[in-house]
Amino acid sequence: MQPLSRYLPILNWGRAYDRHILTSDLLAAVIVTIMLIPQSLAYAMLAGLPPEVGLYASILPLVAYAFFGTSRTLAVGPVAVVSLMTASAVGQIAAAGSAGYLVAAIALALLSGVMLVAMGIFRLGFLANFLSHPVISGFITASGILIAAGQLRHILGVPGHGDTLPAIVMSLAGEIGNVNIATLAIGAGVLAFLFLTRKHLKRLLVASRVPGRLADMIARAAPIAAVAVTIAAAEALDLGARGVALVGAIPQGLPAFGVPALSLDLLATLVGPAFLISIVGFVESVSVAQTLAARRRQRIDPNRELIGLGAANIAAGLSSGYPVTGGFARSVVNFDAGAQTPAAGIFTAAGIALAALFLTPLLASLPQATLAATIIVAVLSLVDLGAIRRVYAYSKSDFAAMAATILVTLGWGVELGIVAGVLLSLLLHLYRTSMPHIAVVGQVPETEHYRNVERHAVLTSPEVLSIRIDESLYFANSRYLEDRIAALVAERTELKHVILMCSAVNAIDASALESLEEINHRLTEVGIGLHLSEVKGPVMDRLKATDFLRHLNGRVFLSQHEASLCLRPQ
Amino acid sequence: MQPLSRYLPILNWGRAYDRHILTSDLLAAVIVTIMLIPQSLAYAMLAGLPPEVGLYASILPLVAYAFFGTSRTLAVGPVAVVSLMTASAVGQIAAAGSAGYLVAAIALALLSGVMLVAMGIFRLGFLANFLSHPVISGFITASGILIAAGQLRHILGVPGHGDTLPAIVMSLAGEIGNVNIATLAIGAGVLAFLFLTRKHLKRLLVASRVPGRLADMIARAAPIAAVAVTIAAAEALDLGARGVALVGAIPQGLPAFGVPALSLDLLATLVGPAFLISIVGFVESVSVAQTLAARRRQRIDPNRELIGLGAANIAAGLSSGYPVTGGFARSVVNFDAGAQTPAAGIFTAAGIALAALFLTPLLASLPQATLAATIIVAVLSLVDLGAIRRVYAYSKSDFAAMAATILVTLGWGVELGIVAGVLLSLLLHLYRTSMPHIAVVGQVPETEHYRNVERHAVLTSPEVLSIRIDESLYFANSRYLEDRIAALVAERTELKHVILMCSAVNAIDASALESLEEINHRLTEVGIGLHLSEVKGPVMDRLKATDFLRHLNGRVFLSQHEASLCLRPQ
Structure with missing residues (x-):
C-alpha cells in the first residue's frame, strides 16, 4: 500500500x-x-x-x-x-x-x-x-x-x-x-x-x-x-x-x-x-x-x-x-x-x-x-x-x-x-486489581492437577506452601502480594518452602519485581525457600535480564507438579 | 481476638x-x-x-x-x-x-x-x-x-x-x-x-x-x-x-x-x-x-x-x-x-x-x-x-x-x-494493558494443545479462527479487542467461526461485556459464529447472570480442543 x-x-x-x-x-x-x-x-x-x-x-x-x-x-x-x-x-x-x-x-x-x-x-x-x-x-x-x-x-x-x-x-x-x-x-x-x-x-x-x-x-x-x-x-x-x-433572518x-x-x-x-x-x-x-x-x-x-x-x-x-x-x-x-x-x-x-x-x-x-x-x-x-x-x-x-x-x-x-x-x-479498577485473587493450592489426589484448598479436597504439606496468583503483577497489586504472603507465612510455623504458581501472570512490572525481591529477601532471612512454577515465556525472558533469578534462594520449575515432587519432604 | x-x-x-x-x-x-x-x-x-x-x-x-x-x-x-x-x-x-x-x-x-x-x-x-x-x-x-x-x-x-x-x-x-x-x-x-x-x-x-x-x-x-x-x-x-x-536559644x-x-x-x-x-x-x-x-x-x-x-x-x-x-x-x-x-x-x-x-x-x-x-x-x-x-x-x-x-x-x-x-x-499502565497480547492459535499436530501460529508449526483452517486473549478484559482494552477481531475477520473471506479462548481471562467488566455483545452482534450480521472456550469458573458465573449467553450466536466449550473438533469442517 x-x-x-x-x-x-x-x-x-x-x-x-x-x-x-x-x-x-x-x-x-x-x-x-x-x-x-x-x-x-x-x-x-x-x-x-x-x-x-x-x-x-x-x-x-x-x-x-x-x-x-x-x-x-x-x-x-x-x-x-x-x-x-x-x-x-x-x-x-x-x-x-x-x-x-x-x-x-x-x-x-x-x-x-x-x-x-x-x-x-x-x-x-x-x-x-x-x-x-x-x-x-x-x-x-x-x-x-x-x-x-x-x-x-x-x-x-x-x-x-x-x-x-x-x-x-x-x-x-x-x-x-x-x-x-x-x-x-x-x-x-x-x-x-x-x-x-x-x-x-x-x-x-x-x-x-x-x-x-x-x-x-x-x-x-x-x-x-x-x-x-x-x-x-x-x-x-x-x-x-x-x-x-421565530428563528428570524438567516444570512444567505x-x-x-x-x-x-x-x-x-x-x-x-x-x-x-x-x-x-x-x-x-x-x-x-x-x-x-x-x-x-x-x-x-x-x-x-x-x-x-x-x-x-x-x-x-x-x-x-x-x-x-x-x-x-x-x-x-x-x-x-x-x-x-x-x-x-x-x-x-x-x-x-x-x-x-x-x-x-x-x-x-x-x-x-x-x-x-x-x-x-x-x-x-x-x-x-x-x-x-x-x-x-x-x-x-x-x-x-x-x-x-x-x-x-x-x-x-x-x-x-x-x-x-x-x-x-x-x-x-x-479508582475502582485499581481497587479491584489491587487485590488479585490469590489461592493456596494443593494436589488433587493421584493427578498432576493443583487446585484451591478451599474449594477442593487436595493434599498439602505443612512444610510447603503453594500459592497461585490469578492476575498480572504490577504496582497496584504488588504490595498486596507482599502482605498476603507475609500473612500466610506468619501462620505456618513449620514452613520450609513457598512456591508461587505463575500460570495466570501475564506480566511483572518493575514494582512487582521489587516486591518479589523483597519477598525473597524476607523469606531468605527466616530460612524459607522461594520457588516459582509455570512462569510464562515472555515473563521469564524479562526476569532473565535481571538479577532476580540469581538472588532467588529457590528454583524455577516448569510445572507445579515438578516443584511439588521435588520439594515435598521425603 | x-x-x-x-x-x-x-x-x-x-x-x-x-x-x-x-x-x-x-x-x-x-x-x-x-x-x-x-x-x-x-x-x-x-x-x-x-x-x-x-x-x-x-x-x-x-x-x-x-x-x-x-x-x-x-x-x-x-x-x-x-x-x-x-x-x-x-x-x-x-x-x-x-x-x-x-x-x-x-x-x-x-x-x-x-x-x-x-x-x-x-x-x-x-x-x-x-x-x-x-x-x-x-x-x-x-x-x-x-x-x-x-x-x-x-x-x-x-x-x-x-x-x-x-x-x-x-x-x-x-x-x-x-x-x-x-x-x-x-x-x-x-x-x-x-x-x-x-x-x-x-x-x-x-x-x-x-x-x-x-x-x-x-x-x-x-x-x-x-x-x-x-x-x-x-x-x-x-x-x-x-x-x-548558631542554633541560638531553644525554649526549655x-x-x-x-x-x-x-x-x-x-x-x-x-x-x-x-x-x-x-x-x-x-x-x-x-x-x-x-x-x-x-x-x-x-x-x-x-x-x-x-x-x-x-x-x-x-x-x-x-x-x-x-x-x-x-x-x-x-x-x-x-x-x-x-x-x-x-x-x-x-x-x-x-x-x-x-x-x-x-x-x-x-x-x-x-x-x-x-x-x-x-x-x-x-x-x-x-x-x-x-x-x-x-x-x-x-x-x-x-x-x-x-x-x-x-x-x-x-x-x-x-x-x-x-x-x-x-x-x-x-497512563502507561493503561496504555500497556489497553493492548493485551492476543494470539491467533492453531492445533499442535497430534496433540490437544493450541499454540500461537506465529511461533509454532500448527494446524489451522480458513473457516475457523481461534484467538487466545492473554489478559483480563476491562474498559481499557475492550475496544482494542473489537478492533483486533474486526481486523482479523476482515482479512479472512472464508471464515465461518470465531473461537475466543479465554484461559487467561480472569475478569470481564461491564465495558468488556458490552464489547463482546457488540462483537457477537457484528459477527451475527455477517453470518459468522462466535464461540468461547476455556472460560474460568468465576467469569462464567458472572456471564450466566446476563443476557449475553442467550444472545451468543455460537456455543461455550469447556476446552479449546472440544471447540475445534466440533467446529472444524467435516
Whole structure:
C-alpha cells in the first residue's frame, strides 16, 4: 500500500468509483440532506449559536472527512451531546449571542481539530479507553436529560437558563406563570407529531404495503414536514406578533473562509473543554463507524479516524462552524439509504451548501419551538434506562461509576460529570486489581492437577506452601502480594518452602519485581525457600535480564507438579 | 481476638511484658534517643521550623504510635522527605520563621493525622498502591538531591532560598563571593568526619576486636560526637561573633498541649499537600515496618498502620509538632539495638522529653552547619542511582515514570513531582494493558494443545479462527479487542467461526461485556459464529447472570480442543 493512500483513503475508494456507486451515493446524500437541515439549525440553537452556524458546520467538515476518514458511511456534522458540551464550555467565557461567543465556539472547533489530528499522528487513540462503556452510557443519558430539560423553555415560550438540572428546573418553575400559549401549542403539537410518527408511521406505512426501506425514509422525513407546516402556520397566523419566538433572518450564502483573531488566553481557557469534546466525540463516532463497517465486513482504523475527525473540526473552525463529530442517527440513515463511499458526504455537503444559498430566506418564520421539539425527540432516544439496570445487575462497581457520572453531570454540568466518571472508574479498577485473587493450592489426589484448598479436597504439606496468583503483577497489586504472603507465612510455623504458581501472570512490572525481591529477601532471612512454577515465556525472558533469578534462594520449575515432587519432604 | 485489642495492639504485647523485654527496650531507647536528638533538630531546620519543634515531634507522636501501631519496632518521628514536603507546602502560605508558618505546620500534622485515621477506618490503604516503586524511588532520590542542595547554604554560610534545583543553584551561584570561611570550615569538617565514620569507623572498630554490634552503635553515634565537638569549638572560639550561624536559644521545657486557632481557609489550602504527605509517609513507613516484621516472622496490618501513623500525627499536631512518619534509619537502629515492643518508643519519647527539659541550654551554641552536614550525609544515602539503572534495564515504561518524577521534582518541586509520577505511571499502565497480547492459535499436530501460529508449526483452517486473549478484559482494552477481531475477520473471506479462548481471562467488566455483545452482534450480521472456550469458573458465573449467553450466536466449550473438533469442517 502506498504511504499517501494510507493518509488519504480517498485514493483507495476513488479509483474504483463508477456510475453505479455514484447513483447510490447521490440518493443517500439527498435523504441525509433533508434530515440534516432541521437538525443543523436545531443543534446550533442548542449550542447557543446562530442557526446558520449549524449549516456551516455541515458543509466543509463533511468534505474534509470524506478525504481523510476511514469509514465509508459515517456522516459527520453537529450532534446533540457535543453541542451541549460546546454551550457549556463557551457559556463560561462569553454571553450567548455575543460576537465573542461565536469566536469561542470557532476556537473550540480549531483546538479540538488540532488535538484530534495530533492524537492520530502520535497514535493516542487509546486515551479514549479511559471512558468505560458505563461512563459513556451514563454521560449520554444524563446529557440527553439535560438537553431535553433545557429545551422545555422553548416549548413553553419562557426565558430561562442554567447548565444543570436543578438550575434549569428552578428557572422554569419561576416562569411557569408566563407561558406563551401559542408557542406551547406549536411546541406540544410538533412534539406529539414527531413522537407519533417515530413510533407508528413506519408500521402504518408498512401495513399499507409501502416497502420497508421507503417507509423508513418517509418516517425519518417527519421533522422536515413539521418544519414546513409550522413555517406555513407562523406566516398564515402571524405568530411572530403573538409572541412566538421565530428563528428570524438567516444570512444567505456560504460561510467566509478564514480564522478569526484568537487570543492565547482564550485558547488556554478552552484546552480542557476541547480535550473532553475531542474524546467524547471520538468515542461516539468510532463506535458508530465500527458498527457500520462491520455490517459490510469493512474496517476502520481508529488512529486514522482521529485524523479524519480532526480534519473535519479544523474545517469547521475555518468556515465559521463549531465542533462536529460522527452522528449515530444520520450515519445509520446514510448507510440504510445505500451510501457506498464518502463521496455521499461530499454530495450532502453540496446539498447543505445549496440550502445555505437558497433556502435560508424561507426559514425566517420557523418557530424555535419546532426546533426544540426536534431536539427533544432526538435526545430522548439517547436516554437508556435499561442500560442502567443491566449495569447494576452485572457489576456494582461499574454501576457506581455510571451513577456518579449521571449525578455529577445532572447536578454540576457535563465537564465535571465526565471527569468524575473517568476518575471513579480508574479508582475502582485499581481497587479491584489491587487485590488479585490469590489461592493456596494443593494436589488433587493421584493427578498432576493443583487446585484451591478451599474449594477442593487436595493434599498439602505443612512444610510447603503453594500459592497461585490469578492476575498480572504490577504496582497496584504488588504490595498486596507482599502482605498476603507475609500473612500466610506468619501462620505456618513449620514452613520450609513457598512456591508461587505463575500460570495466570501475564506480566511483572518493575514494582512487582521489587516486591518479589523483597519477598525473597524476607523469606531468605527466616530460612524459607522461594520457588516459582509455570512462569510464562515472555515473563521469564524479562526476569532473565535481571538479577532476580540469581538472588532467588529457590528454583524455577516448569510445572507445579515438578516443584511439588521435588520439594515435598521425603 | 477481642475487638478492643484489634484497635489497641498495646493490649496484646502489654500482657506478656516482663523484665527481660524491659531491659532490651530500655537499651534500644537510649541508643535511639542519642541518634534522634541531632536528627530532630536538623529535620526541623530543614522544614524551616524552630529546632525545638523537632524535639516536640519526637515525644508525644512516639507514645501515640506505641498505643495504636502494629509494628513492634518502627521508630516514628520527623524524617527528611516529609520535612522537605512540609517546607514546600507551608512555604507557599507563610514566611519561614513567622508565627503563621508554625501554625500551618501544626495544621498540616493535624490534617494529615485525621486523613490517615480516616483512610485506616475506611480501609483505603490501597490508595498507596498508586505510588509505584519506580515513582517512589525516583521521588526519594530527587528529594535527597533537593535537600542536600538546599543545605549547602548552611555549609557555606550564605543566605539562600528556592524550592527547586535550578532556583537553589542560581541562588547559591549569586552568593558564592560571600562564603563565610569559619562556617565552611565547621561544615566541611563535620561532613568529612561523618562521611569517614559512616564508611570506615565500623570496619576499623571491628578490626580492633570491638564486637560487631557495638561497633555499629558507636559508628551511629558519630553525629552526636560532631554536635558535642562543634558546640565546644563554637564556645571556645566564639564562632558566633565570626559570623557562624548558631542554633541560638531553644525554649526549655515540654511543648504546650492544645490546638492553635485554625482558619478554614488555611485547612482548605493544606488539604492537597496533607494528602500527599500522608501517602508518601505511609508508603515509606509501611515498607520499613514490613521489612522489620518479616525478620522476626511478625506481621503488620497496613490498614491498622494507617491508624497508628494517623494517631502519631494528631499527637504531633496537639503538641506543637509537625508531620511525622516511620523513619528507615532509626527503625533499623531500634531493631538492631534489640527493641522488642513499642514500649521502646515510649522510653525514647521519655528520653527526648528529658532532653527538651534539660539539654536545650547546651545546644544554643550548636552551629547550624553541623546540622546541615548531618542532613546531607543522611539524605545522600537516599539517592539510589543504581535503582535508576536497574529500572531502565528492566522496563522502559517504568523508567519513563521514574524519570518524569525525578525531573519534575527537581525542576518544579515535590508536589508536582509526585503527582506527575503517579499520573504518568497510571497512563502507561493503561496504555500497556489497553493492548493485551492476543494470539491467533492453531492445533499442535497430534496433540490437544493450541499454540500461537506465529511461533509454532500448527494446524489451522480458513473457516475457523481461534484467538487466545492473554489478559483480563476491562474498559481499557475492550475496544482494542473489537478492533483486533474486526481486523482479523476482515482479512479472512472464508471464515465461518470465531473461537475466543479465554484461559487467561480472569475478569470481564461491564465495558468488556458490552464489547463482546457488540462483537457477537457484528459477527451475527455477517453470518459468522462466535464461540468461547476455556472460560474460568468465576467469569462464567458472572456471564450466566446476563443476557449475553442467550444472545451468543455460537456455543461455550469447556476446552479449546472440544471447540475445534466440533467446529472444524467435516
